[in-house]
Amino acid sequence: MKKIEISTSAIVFKDISELPKDDKMLMEKAIEARGNAYAPYSKFNVGAALLLENNEIVLGNNQENAAYPSGMCAERVAIWNAGSHFPGVKILKLAITASSTISKVDKPVGPCGACRQTLSEFEINQKQPFELLFMGEVGEVVKTESLLSLLPFSFDSAYL
Numbered sequence: 001m002k003k004i005e006i007s008t009s010a011i012v013f014k015d016i017s018e019l020p021k022d023d024k025m026l027m028e029k030a031i032e033a034r035g036n037a038y039a040p041y042s043k044f045n046v047g048a049a050l051l052l053e054n055n056e057i058v059l060g061n062n063q064e065n066a067a068y069p070s071g072m073c074a075e076r077v078a079i080w081n082a083g084s085h086f087p088g089v090k091i092l093k094l095a096i097t098a099s100s101t102i103s104k105v106d107k108p109v110g111p112c113g114a115c116r117q118t119l120s121e122f123e124i125n126q127k128q129p130f131e132l133l134f135m136g137e138v139g140e141v142v143k144t145e146s147l148l149s150l151l152p153f154s155f156d157s158a159y160l
Helices: 022-032 074-087 113-126
Strands: 011-012 046-051 057-061 091-100 131-135 140-145
Touching: 022 046, 022 057, 022 074, 022 091, 022 131, 046 074, 057 131, 074 091, 074 113, 091 113
Parallel strands: 091 131
Antiparallel strands: 011 140, 046 057, 046 091, 131 140
16 A cells, blocks of 8 residues: 655635736636626636637637536637637646626636546646636636646546
8 A cells, every 4th residue: 555645736816916917818818708608597607718829819608508417618618619729739828717696706716527627638638737727706816837736636548
């Protein structure tokens, strides 16, 4: 038997105003995307913005459906949009933000488990980590150096 220690680190900014200029601009794009979310059932709007190595910014937002499992998260909308329009172009950063029409979201909202799994495959396949920034509607912004830091022991194609 052996014990494995897993640790991760993140930088926490008090709010969007503390972010470096390029990170702030990307988060503002995610906020813009959040405004176009279709979330009539959960009332929980999520926006995502990807910065690619060719300096393209690809947006995504959650898209719900009355048949609940048929909806899609903002992160996966953005990453599959990038894969469709810019195949093979590396992802440098991903910004995520969430708000609700029911209550103020003042805590950072990271990607759900399904999105972490999907995003991890892109990071693994590009053989280069990408930064992840996430926040609620207001308040703190969390920044990590890699998506995989949020998903230790990830599943990938090496198992297939």
